[in-house]
Amino acid sequence: MGSHVVAGVDGSAESLAAAAWAAREAERRDLPLHLVHAGDWHPDREDRDRAGAAQRHPARRALRQAEDRVRAECSRVSLSDEQMAGPPVPALLKAADQADVMVLGSRGLSGFTGFLVGSVALGVVAGATRPVVLVRAGEEALDEHRPERDGSASTDTGYRDVVLAVDLHDACDEVIEFAFEAARLRRARLRAVHAWHAAGPVDPGSGDIGPGQDSWQGEEWLGFLRAVLQVWRDKYPDVEVLATVVEDRPTTALVRASTGASLLVVGHRLTERPAGPRTGPVTHAAIHHVGCPVAVVPHV
Known part of the structure; x- marks a missing residue:
């Protein structure tokens, strides 16, 4: 895949905010946006027909929610998605290292300014060889403007x-x-x-x-x-x-x-x-x- 912006999504409010921010960044850079969901399902498992399907269903729902959020905010951005197998951090690092920018969500701390950064996001930030942007839940386009x-x-x-x-x-x-x-x-x-x-x-x-x-x-x-x-x-x-x-x-x-x-x-x-x-x-x-x-x- 050529130059693009990638956003990791998992269905949470912070990942939806990250997907929307990534869409705006893709428009600013005139690049396509690629949404990814990373999980622990493995297509080659013997029980893939049952356990694999059960794990993939939430992933597909998370990707669909992110796509809807992106389309509502940036309808003209070129959009694709992917469900990645394996542990989240290595999968997201692979996606990040193939992109111009990786965008991930972080929960805003209630009551005062700040991030609550999970182990997956920290693992990606620490290991990525390309820029990673962290976006808090609730971040909107209005917040970027005076x-x-x-x-x-x-x-x-x-x-x-x-x-x-x-x-x-x-x-x-x-x-x-x-x-x-x-x-x-x-x-x-x-x-x-x-x-x-x-x-x-x-x-x-x-x-x-x-x-x-x-x-x-x-x-x-x-x-x-x-x-x-x-x-x-x-x-x-x-x-x-x-x-x-x-x-x-x-x-x-x-x-x-x-x-x-x-x-x-x-x-x-x-x-x-x-x-x-x-x-x-x-x-x-x-x-x-x-x-x-x-x-x-x-x-x-």
């Missing part, structure tokens, strides 16, 4: 900011490019954020830190950030960019910066770990506590 002047919700207004988390110790082209392209597709402003914290009274790695140097450090980080972004500003001249450095913990800074955003873009380094693939602490915290859709972009 409100009208009177405060009412509308899809006729421009998109809210795309927020890019930049680690200047490990700035990666794949992550930055994904964010710039997302902003371009939406004609949205890109807000690039780097969080830093002042060293203690004595920093063995960089020498003594004296009073009054925090402001200087902030300006230096801002200069680094602008330099990193300059090549991408040149490549995407139509994207408005706001570069911001924040003296704060990265997770706290990202939650605050993403409030009211249409999308947060974070990176995930692909490394071999003894315990298997997993997300880093900042990405892990971001996908659990940020309220807007979160795009996790893998890099080496």
Whole structure:
């Protein structure tokens, strides 16, 4: 299969929201949308006629519900579906690695902003070699757009900011490019954020830190950030960019910066770990506590 957007669905409210978000993303990218349901049924089992049929029926129902949601929201998107056999995480990873973007649902936490991310979604995010977007239950097209002047919700207004988390110790082209392209597709402003914290009274790695140097450090980080972004500003001249450095913990800074955003873009380094693939602490915290859709972009 060529370039496409894929959404994993299981019949839950969050997966339906993910399918709808994926359909809108497919339209923005002018790509087809492929819906997949992954389960543990195995066509080669001896009892496939009974147990297999019983397991496939909910899968077909989940796919049909997602198709109906997509058609109601994006009637012109080219749509296909597939029921995949085997354990969910390996099956979804296979689907993700063949797509431009994989979209999965995560339940919104009642009472405060955040995600409740299941083991399947975390497994896919940790192991995928292509970008994975997590969408909370209840996410709608209106949430991606700025409100009208009177405060009412509308899809006729421009998109809210795309927020890019930049680690200047490990700035990666794949992550930055994904964010710039997302902003371009939406004609949205890109807000690039780097969080830093002042060293203690004595920093063995960089020498003594004296009073009054925090402001200087902030300006230096801002200069680094602008330099990193300059090549991408040149490549995407139509994207408005706001570069911001924040003296704060990265997770706290990202939650605050993403409030009211249409999308947060974070990176995930692909490394071999003894315990298997997993997300880093900042990405892990971001996908659990940020309220807007979160795009996790893998890099080496």
